[in-house]
Amino acid sequence: MCGIIGYVGKKTASPILYDSLKKLEYRGYDSCGVATVNGDGEIELKKGVGRIESVDKKVDFKSLTGKIGIAHTRWATHGKVETRNAHPFTSCNRHYALVHNGILENYVELKKELVKKGHTFTSSTDTEVLVHLIEEKMAHDDNSNLIKIITEVSQEAKGAFTFLLLDKVRKEIYAFRKDSPLIIGLGDNEFFASSDITSFLEYTNKAIILENYQLAVLNEDCIVYDVSTGLKIKPKVSTIDWTAEQASKSGYPHFMLKEIFEEVEISKHSLEQDPVKLKAMIEVLKKSKKVFILGSGTSYRACLLASIYFAQIAGKQITPVLGSEYKTYQNLVDKDTVIFAISQSGETADVLEGIYLAKEKGARVVSLVNVMGSTIMRESDQYLTLNAGPEIAVASTKAFTSQVLILTLLAYGLADKLNEGKDNLNEIVSVLDQVMNLSETLVKLAKDVLNKDDLYLIGRGSSYPVAMEGELKIKEIAYIHADALAGGELKHHTLALIVPGVTCLALVPNDQTKDDMINNIMQIKARGGEIIGISSENLDVFDYYIPIPQVHLESILMIPVLQMISYYLSVIRGNDPDFPRNLAKSVTVL
Ligand code: G6P
16 A cells, blocks of 8 residues: 655655655555655655556656655545645645655544644645644744654554655655554665665665654664654664565566466475474464464465364364454453464554454464564564565465465474475475466466356365465456355355356365365256366366376465466456556555
C-alpha cells in the first residue's frame, strides 16, 4: 500500500526519488507525487493520478531541482483517487511538505479545530491534517523546536501515522514512525527514509530500522530521537543482505515469472535454517498446549497446508486462522497458547492486529517472515526467516513455496524426524527445475484449454490447500472465476455446476488420497466435465496430463505448476501479472 521515500544528500533529489518510487510501485498504488526544496529555497511539488511513468510524462518529476525531497505512492483510503488527494501536502505557509503511510483515525476532530483556526485544506485526506497540525503548533512555538512539536503531534494523533516532513527552512527531513514501517538508509554522504529497503538498495545496504515513536532528523547527518523521552538514541545499524539485482527483473518480462523460477535456488536457502533457531522453534511448538497459525491471503493457504502436515507427520493439532478472523478465537487464547504468524512482508495489518490482541492474553508469539526487521518479526518472541530474497510481484510465489517447505520441515522436527524431513524436502528441491521445464506445456494448456470464464480445482488432503492457492492465484492475476474444493465436497454442491465443457484441474498426488480422487474425477467426467490432471502418473481418467516427478509430498511440487498456469493465463488475457487491479502487496490497513 502507500509507500514513502525521502532523500537528502549531494545529488539532485528528483531522479533518485523517481527511481525509488518505481521500486515502491509493487506495493500497490493509484497516484503519486514528489516535493523538493528547490534552488530558491522554496518547496516545489508535482503529483498526479495513475502509474508513475504516465504521471511523469505529464508533470516531469525530474524537472524538480534541489538536493532534498520526499515522494509518495498513494493507495486511496480517505478521499477519492484524484490529484488533489495525492501526497505530498503542504502547510498553508508552504514551509513544510509531508507524505504519510497509515491511517490517522481522529483526523475529523483535528481538522475541525484547524479549520476554525484558519487553515485551508485542499484535499479530503486524513494525511493533510498532520502538516497543518505541525504548522499550527510551530506558529505557537516561535517556529523553534520541531522535535518537541512532533512529540506533541505523536501524543494527539491516533492511528498509524508514519510520515516524512520536509522543512524548507532548515532543509531537513523529519522521518517519524508510528505503526507503518520506516527504514533509514545510510549512504555515502546521503540519507534515505523509506517504507521499504528495496527502494534504496541500489545506493546502500546499511540501514536503521526505526521503532515506533522514533524520529530520525536527516540533513548532513542522521540523528535519531525517541520522542517518548525526547532523548537522542544510538540506533542499531543493520547490514541488509539483499542486493539491488535481486530486486530487479533480470531480463524476465515480469517479476512474478522471475520469482517463480527463483524457487529452484531459493528453496535450498529456505531449508538452510539456523539449527539453533530451528530447534528452539520446534521446542516451543512441541510444548505448547494450543497453537493458532495465523496468516492472510497466500500465507493463510500455507497455514492450511501446515495444519495438515503437522497432523499427518507430527500428530500435532494446530489451528489455521485468517488474520482478519482472529478475534473469533480470542476467548480460547491464554498464556499457554502459541500464536504462529506467517507473513511474507511481516506487515499485514490483519495478522498484526491478531498478534496484539493475543499478547493482551499473554500468548507467546512466534513467526515466519521474509522481510528482516518487519513489524511482525519484531513483535515476535522468536522467529524464522524465509531467506527468499525480496519478493516484488504482488502475487506471492517464491515466498509461499518457502513457507510451505519450512513449515513442513518444522512438522518433521516436531515428530523428531528432522533428517527424514530434510531428505524428503531436498528431494523436492532437487526436481524443481524439472517442474519449471513444464512451462511450454503449461503455456499451451493455458491458451487452448484453460482460458475460460470459470475453472474448478479439486484436491484432497495436502493437495486441497494447494488447490485453494491455485484458485486464489487464478482469480488474483488472471481475473478468472475459480473455485477450489475438496474432492469429497463435489457431491454436496458443486456437481450441480458440472456440465459438458466445464474444465477442472485435478491434483492427484501419489498418496492415500489417490483412489478417492479418481472416484471424484469419475463423477465429474460422468457429467461431461474435462479433466486436466496434475500427477506423477498419467491416469486413464485424465483428458490432459501435466506430469510432475514422483517424490514424497508430491502436493508441494504442484505449487509452481499452478503458479505458472495463473501467470500464463494472466499474460494471455492481456493483464499485467505484477500489478493486479485493486490489490496491493503489503496490506497495512484493516
Ligand atoms: C496481500 C498480497 C498477497 C499476500 C497477502 C498476505 O493480499 O497481495 O499476495 O498473500 O497480502 O501478505 P503477507 O505479506 O502477510 O504474506
